[in-house]
Amino acid sequence: xxxxELSHKQQLxxxxxxxxxHRRGYAPAIREIVQGCRLSSTSLVEYHLxxxxxxxxxxxxxxxxxxxxxxxxxxLRHKEMIIVPVVGIISAGTPIPVPSxxxxxxxxxxxxELPQDMVSGKERVYALRVKGDSMVDALIDDGDVVLMQQxxxxxxxxxxxxxxxxxxxxxxxxxxxEQDMVRLxxxxxxxxxxxxxxxxxxxxxxxxxxxxxxx
Numbered sequence: 001x002x003x004x005e006l007s008h009k010q011q012l013x014x015x016x017x018x019x020x021x022h023r024r025g026y027a028p029a030i031r032e033i034v035q036g037c038r039l040s041s042t043s044l045v046e047y048h049l050x051x052x053x054x055x056x057x058x059x060x061x062x063x064x065x066x067x068x069x070x071x072x073x074x075x076l077r078h079k080e081m082i083i084v085p086v087v088g089i090i091s092a093g094t095p096i097p098v099p100s101x102x103x104x105x106x107x108x109x110x111x112x113e114l115p116q117d118m119v120s121g122k123e124r125v126y127a128l129r130v131k132g133d134s135m136v137d138a139l140i141d142d143g144d145v146v147l148m149q150q151x152x153x154x155x156x157x158x159x160x161x162x163x164x165x166x167x168x169x170x171x172x173x174x175x176x177x178e179q180d181m182v183r184l185x186x187x188x189x190x191x192x193x194x195x196x197x198x199x200x201x202x203x204x205x206x207x208x209x210x211x212x213x214x215x
Contacts, residue, residue: 006057010048012037014057017068025115027060027068032213067113080116084147085109086127090161092140092172093132093191112145118209124150125208128161128172134186135159135172143213146172148205159207165200175203 006014016036020028028036033045049068052058061067064083086109112127119125130144138159140146154160156176162184163170173184173194182201184194 006052007048009037009039009044010052013039013045013048014052014070017058018070021068021070025118026211027066027113029066029213061113064111064113081113082116082119082125084112084114084119084125084127086112086129086145088128089131090128090146090170090172091132092130092135092142092186112211114147114211119147119149120208122149122208126150126205127211130172134188134191136188138174138187139212140172140187140207140210141212145211146207147209147211149208150205152203154203154206161204161206163202163204164196165202167200170204172207 013033016033017028020032020036030042030045030049033039033049034042037045039045049058049060053060056071058071059069065086088109126148127145128148130140130142130146133142135141140159148161151160154175157174159172160175161170161172162175171184171194173186176183176185177198180197181195182198184196186193
């Protein structure tokens, strides 16, 4: 184990992973390693990760996103990890159609391995990839991943995944209950709120965390 002398790129990748884990508490995605190390492709990163894993520098599960764990001298303080399913895409802009109101409770598109303290002990947690930029002032941008707790109601000002029954569309907005209407408020000064009747609204979950993509 750890007998092979590392190349410059392998050491660069290993250092980036260690720094990322230290700062974020969870592992980087492959594309974040590409960007952070200024490498040419995801296939090149995969090639070096396979070598690093074979030589005992790290361990990962290729079926689970962000599952890289460093071994040996690069081992960090142990954290309890959980698997969070990414179950779909949610619009942070104009609502987009999704197959059904059960989209984010059935089949996972992928899985994330994250520190348990990121969900603060909450149950029924899932993740959605964000499409659009209506929530940029809340530091949620296109391509980010939001961690959601599955709930059926929400308080004024909470950021939620809303299912619009008649339109069969979903959107990510802050919710406000106003007399006989519900205001779905974007966090982008260039966009206007959406007003809908309460009977047309179904709360699917509220945001409890964000995993931001590297710019």
